[in-house]
Amino acid sequence: MTQASIIDGKAFAEGLRGKVAELAAKFEPAAGRKAGLAVVLVGEDPASQVYVRSKGKQTVACGMASFEHKLPEDTTQDVLLALVDQLNADPLVDGILVQLPLPKHLDEQAVVDRISPSKDVDGLTPISTGRLALGLPGLVPCTPLGSLMLLKDRLGNLSGLNAVVIGRSILVGKPMAQLLLGENCTVTIAHSRTQDLPEVVRRADIVVAAVGRPEMVKADWIKPGATVIDVGINRLPPAEGSEKGRLVGDVDFADASTVAGAITPVPGGVGPMTIAVLLRNTIVAAHRNADLALAEDAI
Template identity: 50%
Template structure:
Protein backbone atom coordinates (compact mmCIF):
# COMPACT_ATOMS: atom_id res chain seq x y z
CA UNK A 1 0.00 0.00 0.00
CA UNK A 2 1.43 3.38 -1.01
CA UNK A 3 -1.28 5.80 0.15
CA UNK A 4 -1.13 7.56 3.49
CA UNK A 5 -4.27 7.05 5.57
CA UNK A 6 -6.40 10.05 6.47
CA UNK A 7 -7.55 8.95 9.91
CA UNK A 8 -10.50 10.80 11.37
CA UNK A 9 -10.45 9.18 14.79
CA UNK A 10 -7.82 11.34 16.50
CA UNK A 11 -9.01 14.64 15.03
CA UNK A 12 -12.60 13.78 15.94
CA UNK A 13 -11.52 13.03 19.52
CA UNK A 14 -9.87 16.46 19.73
CA UNK A 15 -13.04 18.11 18.41
CA UNK A 16 -15.23 16.26 20.90
CA UNK A 17 -12.90 17.19 23.76
CA UNK A 18 -13.08 20.86 22.80
CA UNK A 19 -16.85 20.62 22.45
CA UNK A 20 -16.99 19.14 25.96
CA UNK A 21 -15.01 22.08 27.36
CA UNK A 22 -17.37 24.53 25.67
CA UNK A 23 -20.45 22.59 26.82
CA UNK A 24 -19.18 22.74 30.41
CA UNK A 25 -18.66 26.49 30.05
CA UNK A 26 -22.21 26.92 28.79
CA UNK A 27 -23.57 24.94 31.73
CA UNK A 28 -21.49 26.92 34.22
CA UNK A 29 -22.51 30.28 32.77
CA UNK A 30 -26.18 29.64 32.06
CA UNK A 31 -27.05 26.65 34.22
CA UNK A 32 -28.17 24.82 31.06
CA UNK A 33 -26.67 21.71 29.51
CA UNK A 34 -26.60 21.73 25.70
CA UNK A 35 -29.13 19.18 24.44
CA UNK A 36 -29.29 17.17 21.22
CA UNK A 37 -32.61 15.52 20.34
CA UNK A 38 -32.50 12.48 18.06
CA UNK A 39 -35.56 11.33 16.12
CA UNK A 40 -35.73 7.76 14.84
CA UNK A 41 -38.62 6.41 12.77
CA UNK A 42 -38.95 2.63 12.63
CA UNK A 43 -36.67 -0.14 13.87
CA UNK A 44 -33.95 -0.38 11.23
CA UNK A 45 -31.01 -1.96 13.09
CA UNK A 46 -28.32 0.14 11.40
CA UNK A 47 -30.18 3.40 12.07
CA UNK A 48 -30.77 2.42 15.69
CA UNK A 49 -27.04 1.68 16.07
CA UNK A 50 -26.11 5.05 14.60
CA UNK A 51 -28.46 6.85 17.00
CA UNK A 52 -27.05 5.00 20.02
CA UNK A 53 -23.52 5.85 18.90
CA UNK A 54 -24.41 9.54 18.62
CA UNK A 55 -26.08 9.50 22.03
CA UNK A 56 -23.03 7.87 23.62
CA UNK A 57 -20.69 10.40 22.04
CA UNK A 58 -22.98 13.19 23.23
CA UNK A 59 -22.59 12.06 26.83
CA UNK A 60 -18.80 12.09 26.47
CA UNK A 61 -19.04 15.66 25.24
CA UNK A 62 -21.22 16.78 28.13
CA UNK A 63 -24.24 17.13 25.85
CA UNK A 64 -27.62 15.90 27.03
CA UNK A 65 -29.57 13.53 24.77
CA UNK A 66 -33.27 13.34 24.19
CA UNK A 67 -34.52 10.37 22.18
CA UNK A 68 -37.76 10.28 20.20
CA UNK A 69 -38.55 6.88 18.67
CA UNK A 70 -41.59 6.61 16.41
CA UNK A 71 -43.18 3.51 14.85
CA UNK A 72 -42.39 2.54 11.27
CA UNK A 73 -45.93 3.38 10.14
CA UNK A 74 -45.62 7.02 11.25
CA UNK A 75 -46.99 9.48 8.68
CA UNK A 76 -45.30 12.61 7.41
CA UNK A 77 -47.78 14.73 9.34
CA UNK A 78 -47.09 12.90 12.59
CA UNK A 79 -43.33 13.16 12.16
CA UNK A 80 -43.51 16.85 11.27
CA UNK A 81 -45.61 17.47 14.39
CA UNK A 82 -43.01 15.77 16.61
CA UNK A 83 -40.15 17.72 15.06
CA UNK A 84 -42.03 20.99 15.47
CA UNK A 85 -42.49 20.24 19.16
CA UNK A 86 -38.73 19.84 19.52
CA UNK A 87 -38.15 23.00 17.49
CA UNK A 88 -40.34 24.95 19.91
CA UNK A 89 -38.84 23.39 23.06
CA UNK A 90 -36.31 25.81 24.61
CA UNK A 91 -34.56 22.92 26.39
CA UNK A 92 -33.58 21.37 23.05
CA UNK A 93 -30.73 23.08 21.20
CA UNK A 94 -30.08 20.70 18.31
CA UNK A 95 -32.24 18.25 16.35
CA UNK A 96 -31.11 15.22 14.38
CA UNK A 97 -33.55 13.26 12.23
CA UNK A 98 -31.94 9.90 11.52
CA UNK A 99 -32.19 9.11 7.84
CA UNK A 100 -33.27 7.41 5.72
CA UNK A 101 -36.88 7.46 6.90
CA UNK A 102 -39.57 4.95 5.83
CA UNK A 103 -40.77 5.26 2.23
CA UNK A 104 -44.18 6.75 3.05
CA UNK A 105 -42.60 9.83 4.67
CA UNK A 106 -41.75 13.00 2.78
CA UNK A 107 -38.20 13.35 4.08
CA UNK A 108 -37.76 16.89 2.80
CA UNK A 109 -40.92 18.05 4.59
CA UNK A 110 -39.61 16.48 7.78
CA UNK A 111 -36.23 18.17 7.43
CA UNK A 112 -37.84 21.54 6.81
CA UNK A 113 -39.80 21.21 10.07
CA UNK A 114 -36.49 21.60 11.94
CA UNK A 115 -35.91 25.11 13.27
CA UNK A 116 -32.91 26.37 11.22
CA UNK A 117 -31.30 27.49 14.47
CA UNK A 118 -31.38 23.87 15.65
CA UNK A 119 -30.36 22.25 12.36
CA UNK A 120 -27.06 20.94 13.70
CA UNK A 121 -26.99 18.18 11.05
CA UNK A 122 -27.18 20.78 8.27
CA UNK A 123 -30.11 19.23 6.37
CA UNK A 124 -32.49 22.16 5.78
CA UNK A 125 -32.62 24.23 2.64
CA UNK A 126 -31.51 27.26 4.63
CA UNK A 127 -28.36 25.44 5.75
CA UNK A 128 -27.66 24.40 2.15
CA UNK A 129 -28.06 27.99 1.02
CA UNK A 130 -25.60 29.12 3.70
CA UNK A 131 -23.06 26.61 2.42
CA UNK A 132 -23.67 27.61 -1.21
CA UNK A 133 -23.34 31.34 -0.53
CA UNK A 134 -20.56 31.10 2.05
CA UNK A 135 -22.75 32.56 4.79
CA UNK A 136 -22.50 31.68 8.49
CA UNK A 137 -24.58 28.64 9.33
CA UNK A 138 -24.53 24.96 10.05
CA UNK A 139 -22.64 22.65 7.72
CA UNK A 140 -24.03 19.30 6.65
CA UNK A 141 -22.29 17.02 9.13
CA UNK A 142 -20.54 14.61 6.79
CA UNK A 143 -19.41 17.18 4.17
CA UNK A 144 -18.35 19.55 6.93
CA UNK A 145 -16.39 16.74 8.57
CA UNK A 146 -14.73 15.92 5.26
CA UNK A 147 -13.57 19.52 4.85
CA UNK A 148 -12.06 19.52 8.33
CA UNK A 149 -10.24 16.28 7.55
CA UNK A 150 -8.86 17.64 4.27
CA UNK A 151 -7.62 20.73 6.11
CA UNK A 152 -5.99 18.58 8.81
CA UNK A 153 -3.97 16.75 6.15
CA UNK A 154 -3.07 19.98 4.32
CA UNK A 155 -4.77 18.95 1.09
CA UNK A 156 -4.44 21.88 -1.36
CA UNK A 157 -7.89 22.64 -2.77
CA UNK A 158 -7.38 25.95 -4.53
CA UNK A 159 -7.33 25.26 -8.25
CA UNK A 160 -7.67 21.50 -7.73
CA UNK A 161 -10.20 19.45 -9.71
CA UNK A 162 -12.58 17.71 -7.31
CA UNK A 163 -15.02 15.07 -8.52
CA UNK A 164 -17.95 14.35 -6.21
CA UNK A 165 -19.61 11.03 -7.03
CA UNK A 166 -23.15 11.35 -5.69
CA UNK A 167 -25.64 14.20 -5.56
CA UNK A 168 -27.73 13.66 -2.45
CA UNK A 169 -28.95 16.89 -0.83
CA UNK A 170 -27.23 16.13 2.47
CA UNK A 171 -23.92 14.72 1.23
CA UNK A 172 -22.92 15.04 -2.41
CA UNK A 173 -24.42 18.44 -3.21
CA UNK A 174 -23.22 20.23 -0.06
CA UNK A 175 -19.78 18.62 -0.34
CA UNK A 176 -19.46 20.18 -3.78
CA UNK A 177 -20.54 23.58 -2.48
CA UNK A 178 -17.97 23.51 0.32
CA UNK A 179 -15.22 22.46 -2.08
CA UNK A 180 -16.23 25.26 -4.44
CA UNK A 181 -16.01 27.73 -1.55
CA UNK A 182 -12.40 26.56 -1.10
CA UNK A 183 -11.70 27.50 -4.74
CA UNK A 184 -11.65 23.96 -6.08
CA UNK A 185 -13.09 23.29 -9.53
CA UNK A 186 -15.94 20.89 -8.86
CA UNK A 187 -17.57 18.26 -11.07
CA UNK A 188 -20.62 16.37 -9.86
CA UNK A 189 -20.94 12.80 -11.11
CA UNK A 190 -23.95 10.54 -10.67
CA UNK A 191 -25.78 7.49 -12.00
CA UNK A 192 -26.32 9.07 -15.43
CA UNK A 193 -22.79 10.37 -15.90
CA UNK A 194 -21.21 9.10 -19.12
CA UNK A 195 -17.70 7.62 -19.09
CA UNK A 196 -17.44 7.91 -15.30
CA UNK A 197 -14.05 6.16 -14.93
CA UNK A 198 -12.48 8.54 -17.47
CA UNK A 199 -13.92 11.53 -15.63
CA UNK A 200 -12.66 10.33 -12.25
CA UNK A 201 -9.15 9.91 -13.72
CA UNK A 202 -9.00 13.70 -14.17
CA UNK A 203 -9.63 14.36 -10.46
CA UNK A 204 -7.08 15.58 -7.95
CA UNK A 205 -9.64 14.95 -5.18
CA UNK A 206 -12.34 12.27 -5.30
CA UNK A 207 -15.31 12.27 -2.91
CA UNK A 208 -17.16 8.94 -3.15
CA UNK A 209 -20.71 9.18 -1.85
CA UNK A 210 -22.64 6.83 -4.08
CA UNK A 211 -23.84 4.17 -1.63
CA UNK A 212 -22.47 1.14 -3.50
CA UNK A 213 -19.81 -1.11 -2.03
CA UNK A 214 -16.42 -1.07 -3.79
CA UNK A 215 -17.87 1.04 -6.59
CA UNK A 216 -14.80 3.18 -7.32
CA UNK A 217 -11.93 1.04 -8.58
CA UNK A 218 -8.22 1.67 -8.37
CA UNK A 219 -7.75 2.04 -12.14
CA UNK A 220 -10.27 4.90 -12.13
CA UNK A 221 -7.86 7.11 -10.19
CA UNK A 222 -5.17 9.55 -11.21
CA UNK A 223 -1.86 8.57 -9.56
CA UNK A 224 -1.42 10.68 -6.44
CA UNK A 225 -5.11 11.58 -6.07
CA UNK A 226 -6.69 12.25 -2.70
CA UNK A 227 -9.60 9.85 -2.12
CA UNK A 228 -12.31 10.43 0.46
CA UNK A 229 -14.66 7.48 0.94
CA UNK A 230 -17.92 8.78 2.42
CA UNK A 231 -19.72 5.47 1.92
CA UNK A 232 -20.57 2.83 4.46
CA UNK A 233 -21.98 -0.51 3.37
CA UNK A 234 -22.63 -3.87 4.97
CA UNK A 235 -19.49 -5.51 6.24
CA UNK A 236 -17.62 -2.26 7.02
CA UNK A 237 -17.04 -1.65 3.33
CA UNK A 238 -16.91 1.77 1.72
CA UNK A 239 -17.78 2.99 -1.77
CA UNK A 240 -14.11 2.74 -2.85
CA UNK A 241 -12.27 -0.53 -3.44
CA UNK A 242 -9.75 0.25 -0.73
CA UNK A 243 -6.94 -2.17 -1.60
CA UNK A 244 -6.88 -1.14 -5.26
CA UNK A 245 -7.22 2.59 -4.57
CA UNK A 246 -4.51 2.58 -1.90
CA UNK A 247 -1.98 1.46 -4.51
CA UNK A 248 -2.67 4.54 -6.62
CA UNK A 249 -3.77 7.35 -4.30
CA UNK A 250 -1.55 9.67 -2.25
CA UNK A 251 -4.08 9.98 0.59
CA UNK A 252 -7.14 7.86 1.32
CA UNK A 253 -9.68 7.54 4.12
CA UNK A 254 -10.26 4.09 5.61
CA UNK A 255 -13.71 2.65 6.32
CA UNK A 256 -14.33 2.65 9.21
CA UNK A 257 -12.21 5.26 10.99
CA UNK A 258 -12.07 7.94 8.32
CA UNK A 259 -15.10 10.09 7.61
CA UNK A 260 -17.49 8.52 10.14
CA UNK A 261 -15.91 9.88 13.35
CA UNK A 262 -15.69 13.33 11.78
CA UNK A 263 -19.42 13.38 11.06
CA UNK A 264 -20.34 12.79 14.68
CA UNK A 265 -17.71 15.20 15.98
CA UNK A 266 -19.00 18.03 13.80
CA UNK A 267 -22.58 17.25 14.84
CA UNK A 268 -21.64 17.65 18.51
CA UNK A 269 -19.55 20.76 17.87
CA UNK A 270 -22.49 22.37 16.07
CA UNK A 271 -24.86 21.40 18.90
CA UNK A 272 -22.73 23.45 21.29
CA UNK A 273 -22.66 26.27 18.70
CA UNK A 274 -26.45 26.17 18.63
CA UNK A 275 -26.74 26.21 22.40
CA UNK A 276 -24.40 29.19 22.66
CA UNK A 277 -26.38 31.10 20.02
CA UNK A 278 -29.76 30.34 21.60
CA UNK A 279 -28.64 31.19 25.13
CA UNK A 280 -26.37 34.09 24.37
Protein backbone atom coordinates in the same frame (compact mmCIF):
# COMPACT_ATOMS: atom_id res chain seq x y z
CA MET B 1 5.40 0.68 -5.36
CA THR B 2 4.35 3.54 -3.09
CA GLN B 3 1.57 3.12 -0.57
CA ALA B 4 -0.91 5.86 0.26
CA SER B 5 -0.95 7.51 3.68
CA ILE B 6 -4.01 6.50 5.71
CA ILE B 7 -6.27 9.36 6.79
CA ASP B 8 -7.33 8.39 10.31
CA GLY B 9 -10.86 9.72 10.78
CA LYS B 10 -11.21 7.91 14.09
CA ALA B 11 -8.32 9.83 15.64
CA PHE B 12 -9.46 13.17 14.16
CA ALA B 13 -13.00 12.59 15.44
CA GLU B 14 -11.66 11.87 18.93
CA GLY B 15 -9.83 15.20 18.91
CA LEU B 16 -12.93 17.02 17.67
CA ARG B 17 -15.06 15.49 20.42
CA GLY B 18 -12.47 16.68 22.92
CA LYS B 19 -12.83 20.26 21.66
CA VAL B 20 -16.63 19.98 21.85
CA ALA B 21 -16.41 18.71 25.44
CA GLU B 22 -14.23 21.69 26.41
CA LEU B 23 -16.70 24.13 24.86
CA ALA B 24 -19.66 22.34 26.45
CA ALA B 25 -18.04 22.62 29.88
CA LYS B 26 -17.65 26.38 29.43
CA PHE B 27 -21.12 26.77 27.90
CA GLU B 28 -23.01 25.32 30.87
CA PRO B 29 -22.07 28.00 33.47
CA ALA B 30 -22.30 30.78 30.89
CA ALA B 31 -25.80 29.78 29.71
CA GLY B 32 -27.13 28.33 32.96
CA ARG B 33 -27.92 25.03 31.23
CA LYS B 34 -26.33 22.30 29.16
CA ALA B 35 -26.31 22.38 25.38
CA GLY B 36 -29.00 19.94 24.23
CA LEU B 37 -29.46 17.59 21.28
CA ALA B 38 -32.81 15.93 20.53
CA VAL B 39 -32.87 12.84 18.30
CA VAL B 40 -36.13 11.45 16.95
CA LEU B 41 -36.34 7.80 15.83
CA VAL B 42 -39.47 6.43 14.17
CA GLY B 43 -39.78 2.66 13.82
CA GLU B 44 -37.57 -0.32 14.58
CA ASP B 45 -34.81 -0.16 11.95
CA PRO B 46 -31.84 -1.95 13.63
CA ALA B 47 -29.12 0.17 12.00
CA SER B 48 -30.91 3.38 12.96
CA GLN B 49 -31.35 2.15 16.53
CA VAL B 50 -27.62 1.47 16.87
CA TYR B 51 -26.80 4.88 15.37
CA VAL B 52 -29.22 6.75 17.66
CA ARG B 53 -27.88 4.92 20.72
CA SER B 54 -24.32 5.89 19.76
CA LYS B 55 -25.34 9.53 19.25
CA GLY B 56 -26.94 9.63 22.70
CA LYS B 57 -23.90 8.14 24.43
CA GLN B 58 -21.46 10.49 22.71
CA THR B 59 -23.65 13.53 23.40
CA VAL B 60 -23.65 12.77 27.14
CA ALA B 61 -19.92 11.94 27.10
CA CYS B 62 -19.23 15.44 25.74
CA GLY B 63 -21.16 17.02 28.62
CA MET B 64 -24.33 17.88 26.70
CA ALA B 65 -27.95 16.88 27.33
CA SER B 66 -29.43 14.12 25.16
CA PHE B 67 -33.16 13.94 24.49
CA GLU B 68 -34.24 10.76 22.70
CA HIS B 69 -37.74 10.39 21.29
CA LYS B 70 -38.59 6.89 20.02
CA LEU B 71 -41.88 6.65 18.16
CA PRO B 72 -43.66 3.54 16.82
CA GLU B 73 -43.54 2.52 13.16
CA ASP B 74 -47.15 3.57 12.59
CA THR B 75 -46.67 7.14 13.86
CA THR B 76 -48.71 9.57 11.76
CA GLN B 77 -47.36 12.61 9.94
CA ASP B 78 -49.34 14.94 12.25
CA VAL B 79 -47.93 13.36 15.41
CA LEU B 80 -44.36 13.59 14.11
CA LEU B 81 -44.76 17.22 13.01
CA ALA B 82 -46.27 18.08 16.40
CA LEU B 83 -43.19 16.62 18.12
CA VAL B 84 -40.88 18.68 15.87
CA ASP B 85 -42.91 21.81 16.75
CA GLN B 86 -42.55 20.96 20.44
CA LEU B 87 -38.78 20.57 20.12
CA ASN B 88 -38.51 23.81 18.13
CA ALA B 89 -40.16 25.62 21.04
CA ASP B 90 -38.14 23.91 23.80
CA PRO B 91 -35.41 26.28 25.11
CA LEU B 92 -33.37 23.32 26.38
CA VAL B 93 -33.01 21.87 22.87
CA ASP B 94 -30.34 23.41 20.62
CA GLY B 95 -30.24 20.75 17.93
CA ILE B 96 -32.91 18.52 16.38
CA LEU B 97 -32.09 15.46 14.34
CA VAL B 98 -34.81 13.28 12.83
CA GLN B 99 -33.19 9.96 12.00
CA LEU B 100 -33.58 9.09 8.32
CA PRO B 101 -34.89 7.13 6.52
CA LEU B 102 -38.41 7.45 7.91
CA PRO B 103 -41.09 4.78 7.33
CA LYS B 104 -42.45 4.99 3.79
CA HIS B 105 -45.85 6.43 4.75
CA LEU B 106 -44.20 9.59 6.14
CA ASP B 107 -43.16 12.64 4.09
CA GLU B 108 -39.46 13.10 4.94
CA GLN B 109 -39.07 16.47 3.25
CA ALA B 110 -42.07 17.94 5.07
CA VAL B 111 -40.62 16.79 8.39
CA VAL B 112 -37.17 18.22 7.63
CA ASP B 113 -38.73 21.48 6.45
CA ARG B 114 -40.49 21.81 9.81
CA ILE B 115 -37.22 21.90 11.81
CA SER B 116 -36.18 25.37 12.89
CA PRO B 117 -33.07 26.39 10.89
CA SER B 118 -31.43 27.52 14.15
CA LYS B 119 -31.68 23.91 15.40
CA ASP B 120 -31.00 22.15 12.08
CA VAL B 121 -27.81 20.35 13.13
CA ASP B 122 -28.11 18.01 10.14
CA GLY B 123 -27.99 21.01 7.77
CA LEU B 124 -30.84 19.73 5.58
CA THR B 125 -33.56 22.40 5.75
CA PRO B 126 -34.03 24.61 2.67
CA ILE B 127 -32.70 27.62 4.59
CA SER B 128 -29.53 25.77 5.68
CA THR B 129 -29.05 24.51 2.12
CA GLY B 130 -29.57 28.00 0.71
CA ARG B 131 -27.13 29.61 3.14
CA LEU B 132 -24.48 27.06 2.16
CA ALA B 133 -25.05 27.79 -1.53
CA LEU B 134 -24.77 31.54 -0.88
CA GLY B 135 -21.61 31.15 1.20
CA LEU B 136 -23.34 32.46 4.34
CA PRO B 137 -22.80 31.14 7.88
CA GLY B 138 -25.11 28.27 8.74
CA LEU B 139 -25.30 24.68 9.90
CA VAL B 140 -23.74 22.29 7.35
CA PRO B 141 -24.48 18.57 6.77
CA CYS B 142 -22.26 16.48 9.03
CA THR B 143 -20.66 13.99 6.64
CA PRO B 144 -19.53 16.56 4.02
CA LEU B 145 -18.21 18.91 6.71
CA GLY B 146 -16.33 16.04 8.34
CA SER B 147 -14.86 15.11 4.96
CA LEU B 148 -13.73 18.71 4.41
CA MET B 149 -12.09 18.78 7.84
CA LEU B 150 -10.08 15.66 6.96
CA LEU B 151 -9.04 17.18 3.62
CA LYS B 152 -7.90 20.46 5.17
CA ASP B 153 -6.03 18.64 7.92
CA ARG B 154 -4.21 16.58 5.28
CA LEU B 155 -3.64 19.19 2.55
CA GLY B 156 -3.90 22.58 4.24
CA ASN B 157 -4.95 25.18 1.67
CA LEU B 158 -7.20 23.59 -0.98
CA SER B 159 -7.34 26.66 -3.22
CA GLY B 160 -6.93 25.89 -6.93
CA LEU B 161 -7.08 22.10 -6.60
CA ASN B 162 -9.24 20.04 -8.96
CA ALA B 163 -11.89 18.10 -7.05
CA VAL B 164 -14.30 15.47 -8.34
CA VAL B 165 -17.30 14.50 -6.22
CA ILE B 166 -18.84 11.21 -7.37
CA GLY B 167 -22.50 11.35 -6.35
CA ARG B 168 -25.08 14.15 -6.30
CA SER B 169 -27.23 13.38 -3.25
CA ILE B 170 -28.56 16.18 -1.05
CA LEU B 171 -26.97 14.44 1.94
CA VAL B 172 -23.38 14.34 0.66
CA GLY B 173 -22.66 15.07 -3.01
CA LYS B 174 -24.23 18.50 -3.45
CA PRO B 175 -23.17 19.99 -0.07
CA MET B 176 -19.67 18.53 -0.51
CA ALA B 177 -19.35 20.33 -3.84
CA GLN B 178 -20.51 23.60 -2.25
CA LEU B 179 -17.97 23.27 0.56
CA LEU B 180 -15.15 22.61 -1.90
CA LEU B 181 -16.21 25.62 -3.98
CA GLY B 182 -16.03 27.64 -0.79
CA GLU B 183 -12.39 26.55 -0.47
CA ASN B 184 -11.73 27.77 -4.05
CA CYS B 185 -11.42 24.32 -5.58
CA THR B 186 -12.41 23.68 -9.19
CA VAL B 187 -15.26 21.23 -8.68
CA THR B 188 -16.87 18.60 -10.91
CA ILE B 189 -19.92 16.65 -9.75
CA ALA B 190 -19.96 13.25 -11.46
CA HIS B 191 -22.86 10.80 -11.39
CA SER B 192 -24.46 7.82 -13.13
CA ARG B 193 -24.92 9.74 -16.40
CA THR B 194 -21.37 11.10 -16.54
CA GLN B 195 -19.61 10.02 -19.73
CA ASP B 196 -16.24 8.27 -19.28
CA LEU B 197 -16.31 8.57 -15.49
CA PRO B 198 -12.84 7.07 -14.97
CA GLU B 199 -11.29 9.74 -17.23
CA VAL B 200 -13.11 12.51 -15.33
CA VAL B 201 -11.85 11.16 -12.00
CA ARG B 202 -8.25 10.86 -13.29
CA ARG B 203 -8.02 14.65 -13.54
CA ALA B 204 -8.74 15.16 -9.84
CA ASP B 205 -6.35 16.16 -7.09
CA ILE B 206 -9.19 15.36 -4.66
CA VAL B 207 -11.69 12.53 -5.15
CA VAL B 208 -14.77 12.25 -2.93
CA ALA B 209 -16.70 9.02 -3.58
CA ALA B 210 -20.30 8.92 -2.35
CA VAL B 211 -22.34 6.64 -4.62
CA GLY B 212 -23.13 3.52 -2.58
CA ARG B 213 -21.52 1.08 -5.01
CA PRO B 214 -18.99 -1.27 -3.39
CA GLU B 215 -15.37 -0.81 -4.50
CA MET B 216 -16.38 0.92 -7.73
CA VAL B 217 -13.41 3.30 -7.92
CA LYS B 218 -10.25 1.46 -9.00
CA ALA B 219 -6.57 2.37 -8.99
CA ASP B 220 -6.53 3.24 -12.69
CA TRP B 221 -9.19 5.90 -12.01
CA ILE B 222 -6.88 7.74 -9.58
CA LYS B 223 -4.35 10.41 -10.46
CA PRO B 224 -1.02 9.48 -8.83
CA GLY B 225 -0.73 11.27 -5.49
CA ALA B 226 -4.39 12.31 -5.32
CA THR B 227 -6.23 12.47 -2.00
CA VAL B 228 -9.22 10.11 -1.83
CA ILE B 229 -12.14 10.52 0.58
CA ASP B 230 -14.35 7.43 0.59
CA VAL B 231 -17.80 8.21 2.02
CA GLY B 232 -19.35 4.88 1.01
CA ILE B 233 -20.28 2.20 3.54
CA ASN B 234 -21.34 -1.07 1.92
CA ARG B 235 -21.64 -4.51 3.49
CA LEU B 236 -20.63 -7.31 1.15
CA PRO B 237 -22.39 -10.70 1.36
CA PRO B 238 -20.83 -12.95 4.02
CA ALA B 239 -18.19 -15.41 2.89
CA GLU B 240 -18.85 -19.10 3.40
CA GLY B 241 -18.66 -19.97 7.09
CA SER B 242 -19.02 -16.32 8.16
CA GLU B 243 -22.07 -14.65 9.68
CA LYS B 244 -21.33 -11.08 8.60
CA GLY B 245 -20.04 -9.68 5.35
CA ARG B 246 -17.17 -7.23 5.52
CA LEU B 247 -17.64 -3.48 5.26
CA VAL B 248 -16.14 -1.78 2.22
CA GLY B 249 -16.32 1.69 0.72
CA ASP B 250 -17.06 2.95 -2.76
CA VAL B 251 -13.31 2.83 -3.49
CA ASP B 252 -11.32 -0.38 -3.95
CA PHE B 253 -9.07 0.46 -1.00
CA ALA B 254 -6.29 -2.07 -1.56
CA ASP B 255 -6.09 -1.23 -5.27
CA ALA B 256 -6.38 2.57 -4.98
CA SER B 257 -3.88 2.71 -2.10
CA THR B 258 -1.10 1.83 -4.54
CA VAL B 259 -1.69 5.07 -6.49
CA ALA B 260 -3.27 7.65 -4.17
CA GLY B 261 -1.20 9.95 -2.00
CA ALA B 262 -3.64 9.67 0.90
CA ILE B 263 -6.90 7.77 1.41
CA THR B 264 -9.59 7.21 4.05
CA PRO B 265 -10.22 3.60 5.08
CA VAL B 266 -13.66 2.00 5.53
CA PRO B 267 -14.37 1.62 8.36
CA GLY B 268 -12.39 4.19 10.35
CA GLY B 269 -12.30 7.08 7.89
CA VAL B 270 -15.27 9.35 7.26
CA GLY B 271 -17.71 7.31 9.39
CA PRO B 272 -16.47 8.41 12.84
CA MET B 273 -16.50 12.03 11.66
CA THR B 274 -20.27 12.14 11.10
CA ILE B 275 -21.31 11.92 14.76
CA ALA B 276 -18.35 14.06 15.88
CA VAL B 277 -19.46 16.84 13.51
CA LEU B 278 -23.07 16.43 14.70
CA LEU B 279 -21.82 17.18 18.22
CA ARG B 280 -19.79 20.08 16.85
CA ASN B 281 -22.86 21.50 15.10
CA THR B 282 -24.86 21.15 18.32
CA ILE B 283 -22.41 23.19 20.39
CA VAL B 284 -22.24 25.80 17.61
CA ALA B 285 -26.05 26.01 17.54
CA ALA B 286 -26.14 26.25 21.34
CA HIS B 287 -23.82 29.26 21.35
CA ARG B 288 -25.87 30.96 18.65
CA ASN B 289 -29.16 30.21 20.41
CA ALA B 290 -27.81 31.53 23.72
CA ASP B 291 -26.24 34.55 21.98
CA LEU B 292 -22.76 33.61 23.21
CA ALA B 293 -19.63 34.30 21.16
CA LEU B 294 -17.77 31.37 19.63
CA ALA B 295 -14.83 31.22 17.22
CA GLU B 296 -16.52 28.64 14.95
CA ASP B 297 -13.55 28.30 12.61
CA ALA B 298 -11.54 26.91 15.52
CA ILE B 299 -13.65 23.74 15.71
